[in-house]
Amino acid sequence: xxxxxxxxxxxxxxxxxxxxxxxxxxxxxxxxxxxxxxxxxxxxxxxxxxxxxxxxxxxxxxxxxxxxxxxxxxxxxxxxxxxxxxxxxxxxxxxxxxxxxxxxxxxxxxxx
Ligand code: AMP
Ligand code: ZN
Numbered sequence: 001x002x003x004x005x006x007x008x009x010x011x012x013x014x015x016x017x018x019x020x021x022x023x024x025x026x027x028x029x030x031x032x033x034x035x036x037x038x039x040x041x042x043x044x045x046x047x048x049x050x051x052x053x054x055x056x057x058x059x060x061x062x063x064x065x066x067x068x069x070x071x072x073x074x075x076x077x078x079x080x081x082x083x084x085x086x087x088x089x090x091x092x093x094x095x096x097x098x099x100x101x102x103x104x105x106x107x108x109x110x111x112x
Contacts, residue, residue: 001045005096009043019070023062026070026101034081035104036074040067046097049086067101076103083111 007013008027015027018038029037042059046052052060064082071080080103085092 003045003096004094005039005041005098006045009041018074019066023059024066026066029100033100034102034107036076036080036102038070038074038101040070040099040101042097047095048092048097049084051097063099067099071101071103074101074103078106079103081107 001007001010004013008015009025015025017025017027019026019040022043024040024042026038026040029039040063042063044056044059046056046059067080067082080101083100083102084090084098085100
């Protein structure tokens, strides 16, 4: 399996974990774009948001349930941004569905 995030999920590639359960993993981004920059991934391989269906969409609500809890634990009382990049135009570079949880500074809108 040459998927970086599958290999992080199965422990073959080390990561700085902040949360893990049977469905998802959250870990620090290698190249943080904010004082707090966490990636939240499903352990199950889903390539991108293009692959979300009625069968697997439960993982999305699960991630959105956990993200504010994580944000609170990480001290982001002032708010946070939760981002999914999809496909080339969306800026996706790792082909395993992930959400960026960003915080610790105010964010610009629109993003670059
Ligand atoms: P995206 O551009 O939305 O696909 O985001 C991929 C993110 O994964 C980037 O922010 C990278 O810095 C991050 N990244 C890539 N490889 C690793 C890794 N081994 N550990 C932690 N973060 C990574
Ligand atoms: Zn994967």
